[in-house]
Amino acid sequence: MEKIVSLAKRRGFIFQSSEIYGGLNSCWDYGPLGVELKNNVKRAWWRRMVQERDDMVGQDASILMHPRVWEASGHLEGFTDPLVDCKQCRQRFRADHVTGKTCPECGGELTEPRNFNLMFKTFMGPVEDQAAVVYLRPETAQGIFVNFNNILTTTRKRLPFGVAQIGKSFRNEITPGNFTFRTREFEQMEIEYFVKPGTDEEHFHKWVETRYKWYKELGISPERLRLRPHAQDELAHYAKACVDIEYYFPMGWSELEGIANRTDYDLKRHAEYSGNKLEYFDQELNEHYVPYVIEPSAGADRATLAFLLDAYHEEPDKDEIRVVLRFHPELAPVKVAVLPLSRKEPLTDMAKEISQELRRHWNTEYDDAKSIGRRYRRQDEIGTPFCVTVDFQSPEDQTVTVRDRDTMEQTRLSVAELVPYLREKLDNR
Known part of the structure; x- marks a missing residue:
């Protein structure tokens, strides 16, 4: 990773944000080559997932959304981490990452756990009061769910069909790090694929295969990729099944993308909180029902980092070492x-x-x-x-x-x- 970080700065791929002021933790700027690489990753994703398919459409939802969206999605209530603080060195840790009541850094006494919401809060308008609170979205998915009726009406798509979106999300992560792998501001490439209940498992497995194949086609070494199904006790409360596509990063196997069967949870919750029906009329069955959703969710930054890491090669060349980035031509800046x-x-x-x-x-x-x-x-x-x-x-x-x-x-x-x-x-x- 140190070699990649050094090369990234030296050649203009990625810089530390606000570097002349000492930088800002876990915030990064894409330089002249980095922005080309990341844009190529996003274009390759959009081309394969949207342009080349007749069952997909795209959208670009607003980052700021009505606060009730996050009540319905469960983020306001459940999107929290229990944290403890060291009374001596003032460092903060996730409660499930420490054992006992002493600081792992200095041995000082730890506070009792307190819940910490991972959403960034801000205010809309000139007055900073509770009525003006809005949030920077922690995921792009909800913008697709709340537009379900709009997209269904304007595109006249029939199930199964999907909606794709690329956009920024924000999470006030407690322990960001490992270069651009985990940051507080990141870009997602997400699909919400709506299917008839009962066909969801078939489509789930198809999407796992499709997304795994995409990384290999664009040059990721198969030996550095693997699929990891989630155990029942680690599934999100809304998920029927989930599989992570993992890449062997320098810090070990870590999530590159998640494919989840979200069932009908999201559409039903937004229907309940908004008072609007979010249903599909099946002409063949002559009935209305709430579709299930398969969600392939990838990080544009993580994918870019994986392609950068996987392309890096060192090889002998006479008396020197030749450093070469063997990017797939579609991704080369x-x-x-x-x-x-x-x-x-x-x-x-x-x-x-x-x-x-x-x-x-x-x-x-x-x-x-x-x-x-x-x-x-x-x-x-x-x-x-x-x-x-x-x-x-x-x-x-x-x-x-x-x-x-x-x-x-x-x-x-x-x-x-x-x-x-x-x-x-x-x-x-």
């Missing part, structure tokens, strides 16, 4: 780099023209600083699949050299062939 062999004008003019043309198709980087070997190494370290080198022969015969990141093999071809060649390589890996 930069797809192609254009490198003139020297800064002499005929070469740079041609290289800039080629770079401009490639930008119409892919995220492209132009680099003419330092030796060609150093530039290759830099592109390897940020995961660029292909480098196009313009050399002294190029202006004469309109040919360039294309270097493959993974094999380091070089292919000579004409400039006219460049876009078709790269399209075939980038789209078919």
Whole structure:
């Protein structure tokens, strides 16, 4: 993890938030390469889960919602952790993480456990009173449930169908850490898939398979992935079943995504609290019923971290160690780099023209600083699949050299062939 954190800062993937002021604990900023990587992860998810399916639609709900939403969902009542404080060193711990009544850090006396709500509270409007309290959402799911009727009416979808959403959520975690793995502000990629009761188990298993396959298709090593079904005593109160997709992070096996069978709990609760029926009319059965919900819930930040960790490789290269990020081409922040062999004008003019043309198709980087070997190494370290080198022969015969990141093999071809060649390589890996 230390190597990844160092590389992330050095190459512009992820920075400590507010670093010039000493930083803010567990808050991170995505730099120029990091935002491209994370956006590519989100695009890949949206493409597979929404665009390529005819049973899915999307939405983007507001972060601020009516406070009654969180009463209905159970977050106001049950979204708490029991905490204890050390009277001596003032550190705070989850009560279930300590044994006895002494501080694990300094041996001081601990307070009695107190419940601590994990939702961030704020105020809407100019007056800070109880009537103006609103919350930053702790999950995106509720925005889908409260829009069930709107989406059903406007899309005229028939069961089974799903609603997908990517958005920020906030949880006042007590023990955030491990880089971007656990943070107080994070982005979720969630699906609420509505099914007929009685078919829920079949759809649940299909979604577990679909989501597990997605990570493998985008390059995650199968030996670093596993499925972990929840035991009955750890299931959420609303869940009939849940399976975590876990990744072997540097700190060990940890949750990457959860797929849950939420039954009809959420729609029934919101119907009860809002006074509006949230039902589906089944034309074949000529009856109304409340659908069950299958929820694949992934973290965009955790997925980005997993892809970054899994892509990292070190390998011997003569007397040095070559560091390379073997991103799947769909996820690579930069797809192609254009490198003139020297800064002499005929070469740079041609290289800039080629770079401009490639930008119409892919995220492209132009680099003419330092030796060609150093530039290759830099592109390897940020995961660029292909480098196009313009050399002294190029202006004469309109040919360039294309270097493959993974094999380091070089292919000579004409400039006219460049876009078709790269399209075939980038789209078919």
